[in-house]
Amino acid sequence: MSQSIVLRLEGVTKHFSPETPPAVENATLALNQGDLLGLLGPSGCGKTTLLRLIAGFEHPQSGVIELAERRVCGPGVWILPERRDVGVVFQDYALFPHLTVADNIAFGLKRIVGKGAMAARQLRQRTSEAIALVGLQGMDNRYPHELSGGQQQRVALARALAPRPSLILLDEPFSNLDVQVRLYLRQEVRDILKGIGASGVFVTHDQEEALAISDQVAVMRQGRIEQIGVPEDIYQEPASRFTAEFVTQANFLPARRCSQGWETEVGYFQAADMTPENSGSPEPDANVGDANVGELMIRQEDLQLEADDQAAMLVRDRHFLGREYKYCLQTPSGQTLHARTPLETQLAVGERVRAFVASQQQLRFFPLAVSSVEAQRQKGSSSAVSAA
Numbered sequence: 001m002s003q004s005i006v007l008r009l010e011g012v013t014k015h016f017s018p019e020t021p022p023a024v025e026n027a028t029l030a031l032n033q034g035d036l037l038g039l040l041g042p043s044g045c046g047k048t049t050l051l052r053l054i055a056g057f058e059h060p061q062s063g064v065i066e067l068a069e070r071r072v073c074g075p076g077v078w079i080l081p082e083r084r085d086v087g088v089v090f091q092d093y094a095l096f097p098h099l100t101v102a103d104n105i106a107f108g109l110k111r112i113v114g115k116g117a118m119a120a121r122q123l124r125q126r127t128s129e130a131i132a133l134v135g136l137q138g139m140d141n142r143y144p145h146e147l148s149g150g151q152q153q154r155v156a157l158a159r160a161l162a163p164r165p166s167l168i169l170l171d172e173p174f175s176n177l178d179v180q181v182r183l184y185l186r187q188e189v190r191d192i193l194k195g196i197g198a199s200g201v202f203v204t205h206d207q208e209e210a211l212a213i214s215d216q217v218a219v220m221r222q223g224r225i226e227q228i229g230v231p232e233d234i235y236q237e238p239a240s241r242f243t244a245e246f247v248t249q250a251n252f253l254p255a256r257r258c259s260q261g262w263e264t265e266v267g268y269f270q271a272a273d274m275t276p277e278n279s280g281s282p283e284p285d286a287n288v289g290d291a292n293v294g295e296l297m298i299r300q301e302d303l304q305l306e307a308d309d310q311a312a313m314l315v316r317d318r319h320f321l322g323r324e325y326k327y328c329l330q331t332p333s334g335q336t337l338h339a340r341t342p343l344e345t346q347l348a349v350g351e352r353v354r355a356f357v358a359s360q361q362q363l364r365f366f367p368l369a370v371s372s373v374e375a376q377r378q379k380g381s382s383s384a385v386s387a388a
Helices: 047-055 101-114 118-133 150-161 177-197 205-211 231-235 241-248 373-388
Strands: 003-012 024-032 036-040 062-067 072-075 085-087 165-169 200-204 216-221 224-229 251-257 261-264 267-271 294-299 304-307 313-320 323-330 335-344 354-358 364-367
Touching: 003 047, 024 047, 024 062, 024 150, 024 224, 036 177, 036 205, 047 062, 047 085, 047 165, 047 200, 047 304, 085 150, 101 118, 101 150, 101 354, 118 150, 150 177, 177 205, 200 205, 205 304, 216 231, 216 241, 224 231, 224 241, 231 241, 231 261, 241 294, 241 354, 241 364, 304 335, 323 354
Parallel strands: 036 200, 036 216, 085 165, 165 200
Antiparallel strands: 003 024, 003 062, 062 072, 216 224, 251 261, 251 294, 261 267, 294 364, 304 354, 313 323, 313 354, 323 335
């Protein structure tokens, strides 16, 4: 049985000014009922703007937005935010300081009561259910200043969930919390949403957070959705160098294919036929030069180290992370590489090391992208040779 689509975007574009690039450009995606979508990307990439477009807080210049198979934005169609059946959890919680926990949660429900769609008795019951859902029983009469940051965020979540919307939107909901509270609460929020079958879209710039709690991840860059897929595919099979670098925080070594494998300044890595399964593409719209020259992507956890006095690479620093070491390495050209190794691999700062990978499938190759000017020069040179 196929899942229903709770959110669909087709070619959504938003310009804030004609003189600047679009904040969101041609965004297209679909979210199944009950799934959580993480919008992941660096600051300024357009993820919060996209969230606001879905909520109806911003008007796009073009594109279509559908919620629960109802068009809420498109040519000749515009549904106001309060009629879109979405709940929003803001980064700063946005709680009313003069209202109790119960009154904050009931605030959105009172509009439904005023329309006659819900009785006052149902309002109290729905408020109590929302309080219990987020584990705040007994705190009904507390005010926001009497709560911790994590508790305030739970109130904000309960307020968004109380009207039982078709979609929950969360804008960096955990960024103001301490690390330990953040780790605990993000899993709890996922459990709550999954427990009631809610669908959600949340904005984050934290790679680990997006991969940990999302069913789908959309990586954004400069207003565009660079790649969308399940977390495993995003991490293991990045479609572009940007996704590989931002999501996996991998190492990139300049490399050239030769008979011995991939030649780099720190040695040779075993060659593999670079099929779509283990090769990536350069940046969108980039021109590719020599397909045998580019960069090898090696994830930090895949880079294995071995002490070798004759090796070209040097251990510059070592960080103990509890379950593993993180080594900062320096190549002869001065490039910095990072490796995460088990505690059994103990290397001293200043020691020379040889690097290798256990399997060639752990390598991904990104061909060298050349500028448009250089591409035209190469094309012109080839034409001249052909003419001669």
